[in-house]
Amino acid sequence: MAYPISPEKALEAYGDMFLIRRFEERAAQLYGMGLIAGFCHLYIGQEAVVVGVQSILKPQDSLITAYRDHGHMLAAGMDPKGVMAELTGRSGGYSRGKGGSMHMFSREKNFFGGHGIVGAQVPIGTGLAFAHKYNEDEGVCITSMGDGAANQGQVYESYNMAALWKLPVVYVIENNGYSMGTSIARSAAGPNFFGRGQGWDIPGEKVDGMQLLKVQEAAKRAVEHARSGKGPYILEMDTYRYRGHSMSDPAKYRSKEEVEDVKQNRDPIDHFRAYMITTLKVSEAQIKTIEDKVKAVVAEAVEFSKTSPEPDPSELYTDILKEGSATL
Amino acid sequence: MIVEPKNQSFVSMTVREALRDGMAEEMQRDKTVFLMGEEVAEYNGAYKISQGLLDMFGAKRVVDTPITEHGFAGLGVGAAFGGLRPIVEFMTFNFSMQAIDQIINSAAKTLYMSGGQMGCPIVFRGPNGAASRVGAQHSHCYASWYAHCPGLKVISPYSAGDAKALLKAAIRDPNPVIFLENELLYGHSFDDVSSDPEHVLPIGKALIRREGKDVTLVAFSLMVGKALEAAEQLAEQGIDAEVIDLRTLRPLDIETIVQSVKKTNRVVSIEESWPFAGIGSEIAAIMMEHAFDYLDAPVVRVTGADVPMPYAANLEHLALPQVDAIVEAAKAVCYRGD
Ligand SMILES: Cc1ncc(C[n+]2csc(CCOP(=O)(O)OP(=O)(O)O)c2C)c(N)n1
Ligand SMILES: [Mg+2]
Numbered sequence: 055m056a057y058p059i060s061p062e063k064a065l066e067a068y069g070d071m072f073l074i075r076r077f078e079e080r081a082a083q084l085y086g087m088g089l090i091a092g093f094c095h096l097y098i099g100q101e102a103v104v105v106g107v108q109s110i111l112k113p114q115d116s117l118i119t120a121y122r123d124h125g126h127m128l129a130a131g132m133d134p135k136g137v138m139a140e141l142t143g144r145s146g147g148y149s150r151g152k153g154g155s156m157h158m159f160s161r162e163k164n165f166f167g168g169h170g171i172v173g174a175q176v177p178i179g180t181g182l183a184f185a186h187k188y189n190e191d192e193g194v195c196i197t198s199m200g201d202g203a204a205n206q207g208q209v210y211e212s213y214n215m216a217a218l219w220k221l222p223v224v225y226v227i228e229n230n231g232y233s234m235g236t237s238i239a240r241s242a243a244g245p246n247f248f249g250r251g252q253g254w255d256i257p258g259e260k261v262d263g264m265q266l267l268k269v270q271e272a273a274k275r276a277v278e279h280a281r282s283g284k285g286p287y288i289l290e291m292d293t294y295r296y297r298g299h300s301m302s303d304p305a306k307y308r309s310k311e312e313v314e315d316v317k318q319n320r321d322p323i324d325h326f327r328a329y330m331i332t333t334l335k336v337s338e339a340q341i342k343t344i345e346d347k348v349k350a351v352v353a354e355a356v357e358f359s360k361t362s363p364e365p366d367p368s369e370l371y372t373d374i375l376k377e378g379s380a381t382l
Numbered sequence: 383m384i385v386e387p388k389n390q391s392f393v394s395m396t397v398r399e400a401l402r403d404g405m406a407e408e409m410q411r412d413k414t415v416f417l418m419g420e421e422v423a424e425y426n427g428a429y430k431i432s433q434g435l436l437d438m439f440g441a442k443r444v445v446d447t448p449i450t451e452h453g454f455a456g457l458g459v460g461a462a463f464g465g466l467r468p469i470v471e472f473m474t475f476n477f478s479m480q481a482i483d484q485i486i487n488s489a490a491k492t493l494y495m496s497g498g499q500m501g502c503p504i505v506f507r508g509p510n511g512a513a514s515r516v517g518a519q520h521s522h523c524y525a526s527w528y529a530h531c532p533g534l535k536v537i538s539p540y541s542a543g544d545a546k547a548l549l550k551a552a553i554r555d556p557n558p559v560i561f562l563e564n565e566l567l568y569g570h571s572f573d574d575v576s577s578d579p580e581h582v583l584p585i586g587k588a589l590i591r592r593e594g595k596d597v598t599l600v601a602f603s604l605m606v607g608k609a610l611e612a613a614e615q616l617a618e619q620g621i622d623a624e625v626i627d628l629r630t631l632r633p634l635d636i637e638t639i640v641q642s643v644k645k646t647n648r649v650v651s652i653e654e655s656w657p658f659a660g661i662g663s664e665i666a667a668i669m670m671e672h673a674f675d676y677l678d679a680p681v682v683r684v685t686g687a688d689v690p691m692p693y694a695a696n697l698e699h700l701a702l703p704q705v706d707a708i709v710e711a712a713k714a715v716c717y718r719g720d
Binding site: 091143144152153154155157169202203207234235240241242364367371 | 479513
């Protein structure tokens with residue numbers, strides 16, 4: 055009988071999810087120790103979304119998201135050391151300490167940020183898709199946004215242009231039920247984000263974002279649609295964030311039971327682990343090997359983020375404009 | 383309409399509480415006043431400025447919006463055209479960039495374009511300027527952006543008493559008012575808060591926070607505190623600095639600055655924002671126009687560094703105006719090097 059994923063690929067995806075979880079837990083610790091400051095939004099609970107989508111992409115595809123971006127960067131293959139060192143504001147970080155948690159980029163991995171303004175990444179992702187089409191590189195842009203972001207007007211301006219020009223973009227709405235302290239019932243008229251492209255004939259579907267295989271399957275359909283020149287596609291991922299909105303949010307707007315229920319019954323990592331063992335016959339030992347490897351990688355990233363020096367003061371005035379322009 | 387009641391007493395409270403009380407009193411006084419913004423109601427405000435207001439006034443008048451700044455800013459303008467007095471909270475002014483078209487093209491210009499028929503009594507308020515370690519997209523002072531625009535009034539208070547009395551003035555004003563708060567001041571207590579609900583301060587009037595004769599330090603919002611600190615240090619070095627808290631940026635209280643300069647003959651302006659076309663640039667120009675003959679030294683601007691705000695702790699410190707820089711600038715205009 056053919057399974058949708060091989061044991062090798064499954065272990066790989068599991069490792070990626072486990073890496074995000076572990077990385078974020080350590081980031082929370084570093085925040086508590088005062089090594090990370092400002093806003094820091096953890097991805098814990100949503101791991102299957104980005105890992106599932108990323109696992110079916112091609113190297114030329116691009117990815118863009120908002121400020122809850124650590125998971126996206128790790129899934130895109132960015133170096134955990136560079137990500138963690140950016141969180142601590144050190145010269146070894148992806149933005150050499152100048153961006154912080156919300157603003158990181160990797161041209162090499164086609165990760166285009168890391169954006170602090172809710173919704174602003176959506177037209178930008180649409181523009182990346184415009185460039186894919188223009189350059190005929192057969193790339194697709196994955197544009198992630200939250201359920202809160204999905205109410206910004208520029209999202210609908212983007213839908214229109216993407217449909218009009220058949221741009222290769224997949225809009226991934228990571229619906230974790232809340233925008234800060236506001237539940238979707240209090241922010242969105244009509245709960246179906248996947249259906250909001252209807253006016254432009256943009257296909258959309260709702261996906262269980264806590265199940266890696268479901269995410270992969272839907273992402274394949276969506277990306278194929280976009281890659282084949284048929285235009286945009288909307289995936290609404292039903293998911294959940296375990297932690298507060300950012301480190302300063304006590305999350306009083308939801309009950310402990312609600313959170314516990316998701317953790318107990320829908321956890322993406324536990325769920326996939328069980329699937330690997332019972333269906334794919336992967337052994338506990340194999341899983342442990344992966345987990346140990348990930349733990350070592352994260353420990354190394356933490357160490358690096360503490361020892362990498364602060365940026366040199368001269369960095370204050372670098373990177374404002376590119377050299378080589380025609381001014382003066 | 384300015385009311386200066388007698389027998390008022392002043393109490394101590396935080397800027398956060400003063401702003402809340404100011405809104406509550408005006409909402410009590412005028413049924414057309416309502417508050418709208420992200421997380422203002424059930425969450426009691428992202429920075430807890432609207433603490434308790436939902437309980438006091440209900441969901442009709444304390445309205446949680448979706449994250450749609452351009453939409454709800456425009457909706458607020460429409461409500462103001464329709465006879466209401468909206469207070470629109472931006473979670474921070476960084477996000478007002480999403481809405482700036484409605485603020486300028488709709489709110490600020492319509493009175494003029496309608497030959498005086500329309501009018502837009504609306505307050506856009508929220509924290510402005512750098513917070514701490516939140517990076518470039520969340521650390522930005524928009525004072526000079528809004529102060530540039532005719533049709534707007536722009537207020538940026540320092541103390542709790544001013545925050546309350548000027549917010550009340552803004553709410554009562556028949557024009558669109560940009561009310562720039564500062565997150566780092568929210569928790570500070572000041573003992574200058576009037577408990578009289580009819581105590582309202584005039585928009586457009588600066589305050590001399592410290593009298594001195596050698597140099598005038600001009601600042602607003604958080605930077606007033608830095609200027610006062612600098613003045614203490616300067617006093618130890620024998621320089622007697624006068625500190626002006628601008629309080630309103632548009633219309634600017636030119637008279638108070640000019641009178642001060644006639645006495646001190648020297649000006650240092652201090653602001654968090656970028657130097658180019660900043661509030662300090664305007665003050666320098668105004669000194670040329672109104673006080674040229676009284677200046678004994680060129681105006682010096684102390685500003686934020688001309689870069690997007692960095693995240694790293696050491697770079698962020700370098701990017702913001704520090705007390706040392708103010709002291710140095712004051713000594714420079716007094717020709718007092720070490
Ligand atoms: C334009 C803008 N408005 C407001 C904010 C403040 N803010 C940051 S995150 C957020 C909630 C966004 O929720 P959602 O889009 O659901 O994403 P999630 O945090 O759940 O991943 C808000 C209001 C912002 N950063 N940008
Ligand atoms: Mg959300």
